[in-house]
Amino acid sequence: MARITKRKTLAFAGALTVAALALAGCSGSGSDSGSGGDTLKLWHYESEDSAMGKAWNEAIKVFEKETGAKVEFEEKSFEQIQKTASQVLDTDAAPDLMEFNKGNATAGFLASTGLISDISDAVDEYGWADKLAPSLQTTAKYDENGVMGGDTWYGIPNYGEFVGVYYNKDAFAAAGLEIPKTYDEFVKVLDAFVAKGITPLAEAGAEYPLGQLWYQLALSKADRSFVDDYQLYKNPVDWQGPEISYATDTLKEYVDKGYIAGDVSSVKAEDAGVSFINGTAPIFVSGSWWYGRFVQEATGFDWTMTAFPGSDLSLGSSGNLWVVPENAANKDLAYKFIDITMRPEIQAIIGNNGGLPVAADPSDITDPKSQELISTFNGILDADGLSFYPDWPAPGFYDVIVQELQGLVTGAQDAATTNANLGAQYEEGTADYR
Known part of the structure; x- marks a missing residue:
């Protein structure tokens, strides 16, 4: 498998x-x-x-x-x-x-x-x-x-590959909730699960998923020019600007409100994925590379995957x-x-x-789950929505993102400091490309 x-x-x-x-x-x-x-x-x-x-x-x-x-x-x-x-x-x-x-x-x-x-x-x-x-x-x-x-x-x-949102449809039905179509609905769902004593988001701060969510939040306030600046060095990136500030502030808010577990900084990607597979967490923001595994292992409930609600841009690439x-x-x-x-x-x-x-050829895809996945991906492609990954601009920036977001979610540093630290490392790492 x-x-x-x-x-x-x-x-x-x-x-x-x-x-x-x-x-x-x-x-x-x-x-x-x-x-x-x-x-x-x-x-x-x-x-x-x-x-x-x-x-x-x-x-x-x-x-x-x-x-x-x-x-x-x-x-x-x-x-x-x-x-x-x-x-x-x-x-x-x-x-x-x-x-x-x-x-x-x-x-x-x-x-x-x-x-x-x-x-x-x-x-x-x-x-x-x-x-x-x-x-x-x-x-x-x-x-x-x-x-x-x-x-x-x-x-x-x-x-190809992309990052979207996996939903446990059975957990939603049991809670009397519907799969969100807008970001406002997404937040209301998170609040509803917290009110029932359920931590809704499977997350991992010791490895990549938390950084994916952070970048997706930035993309939800961004356009293609932001992506070109961040990924292709077209113009300087404003690390205290509206896109990144929103992402960092909102991620900290997710932890403070209980959308994400308080110990997320020590959790690894495998553990986050398993918490969705075993039904502990009803929502998981991560990549299509989990899809095949979920088909094989997340068999105790019905589930689906969509693009991140309310955003024209999604993490992903070839x-x-x-x-x-x-x-x-x-x-x-x-x-x-x-x-x-x-x-x-x-x-x-x-x-x-x-x-x-x-x-x-779409007519060659006969598996219903695969049809659903490919349809979502094709929708992102049609909208020119693929926006790559947050660490790509500089060698070693992956480790920087993990470390800085750990500092943020544990309360060791505030959002402004996190953004400043990320920006300094980004500027240093991309100097030879710009």
């Missing part, structure tokens, strides 16, 4: 410190262009029973049948690829194709150092841009400094990217495999197993 792993924590983080990818002892030996023969060397870190793992296993079969080439698949952990990418990709041991995390400090860093290929010509040849919404393209294209949203394609996603190392021996085979993963029949496997395909 699908499990939330450290990879998913870092998918929220998008965070790979530059130090972890620093070029150390690069051999500069290049590769023998003929050494690969008719074999595609593939690395990815999706589990076999995940939506992507199932889809890509089928893609391997199709690829081998159609091309006559063999796929040499090596299962790597997220941490293995994350920590050793810069060293391995600079040698002839590089794969032809691999899954890699999107974002400035990850794929952007590899792009800026020349370790992964400009695949713009393949994008044009295969027409992949036509299958990807603009906000999905942002994380696949980088400029010369490795900042996403550039003009050059360095990767292709074939699935999923991780297929990237082609510059030293790949068989780039043409890599492009053929990517194209197969973008076909409707492969996309449908992702969609019918709890994933979010980017190019599926």
Whole structure:
């Protein structure tokens, strides 16, 4: 069954410190262009029973049948690829194709150092841009400094992800409540559960979910220009401005009013997710990557997921990217495999197993829960609502957000201090990009 792993924590983080990818002892030996023969060397870190793992296993079969080439698949952990990418990709041991995390400090860093290929010509040849919404393209294209949203394609996603709100429908019915459609209704629901002695929000301050909620609250008062300033460095970010001030003040209010447990600073993401699965908490604000697991494990009650009420913008992005190392021996085979993963029949496997395909034919999605999830995601895409993740702008900013929000919810510091500390670390971390 699908499990939330450290990879998913870092998918929220998008965070790979530059130090972890620093070029150390690069051999500069290049590769023998003929050494690969008719074999595609593939690395990815999706589990076999995940939506992507199932889809890509089928893609391997199709690829081998159609091309006559063999796929040499090596299962790597997220941490293995994350920590050793810069060293391995600079040698002839590089794969032809691999899954890699999107974002400035990850794929952007590899792009800026020349370790992964400009695949713009393949994008044009295969027409992949036509299958990807603009906000999905942002994380696949980088400029010369490795900042996403550039003009050059360095990767292709074939699935997406977003953060929304999970609701326990049975708990709502028992409390005589309805799923909220507006933010005012959302707050009234929170108050109603508290009045019944129930802490409504499953949350975790020791890891990512609390930071997701904080950023979502900011997005509820923001527009696309705020996202561009925060994520793409278009203009300076006002860390005492209305968006961030509202988010920080409101998050502290959520704790003070009992919407979130008082011990949230020590709770981990797994514990928050389990508290929704076991019915303890009726509401969980987090990502679509939990969806497949909830289908398998949250079987004791009926539940649903929607976009955050009252907000045009949502956390989310493309999923991780297929990237082609510059030293790949068989780039043409890599492009053929990517194209197969973008076909409707492969996309449908992702969609019918709890994933979010980017190019599926809606008629191919037969699972009702999957239809619901994909419909919500497509609504966000249609509104150009994907707004990425709060830690993406700077390497290591994930840990900063966790630490500062812990200080806020425990009362160790006030909202203004929290904003000032976040802003100082953001400015320092993004100085080289701006």
